[in-house]
Amino acid sequence: MKLKILFFGMAKDLASETSTFLEVNEDLKVSAFRKVLQDKYPLFSQMDSFSIAVNETYAEEDLIIVENDTVAVIPPVSGG
Numbered sequence: 001m002k003l004k005i006l007f008f009g010m011a012k013d014l015a016s017e018t019s020t021f022l023e024v025n026e027d028l029k030v031s032a033f034r035k036v037l038q039d040k041y042p043l044f045s046q047m048d049s050f051s052i053a054v055n056e057t058y059a060e061e062d063l064i065i066v067e068n069d070t071v072a073v074i075p076p077v078s079g080g
Contacts, residue, residue: 001026001067005037010075011050014043030054031061037073050075 003022007015024036030052038044052059053072065071 003065003067004070006070006072008072008074009077010047011044011073014046015041015073027064027066029061030059030063030065033065033071047075 001024003024004019005022006019007017012018022036022040024033028036033052044050051074053074054063054065054069056070056072059065
């Protein structure tokens with residue numbers, strides 16, 4: 001299945017791209033998708049954590065990502 005991946009902030013820098021399409025074999029839970037991302041982008045280990053949004057909504061770890069979903073990788077943000 002094909003997923004559109006968007007990278008923001010530090011994730012964009014570590015991935016060296018703003019977006020990509022990723023081909024995976026089956027529907028994945030967000031928790032499994034994190035592992036796929038970390039395998040594909042080893043530099044993500046430099047982030048303490050990152051959030052995943054699916055179709056513009058922050059996703060829980062047990063949400064299942066399905067074909068044609070748009071997934072955003074959002075690094076930690078700080079504010080003042």
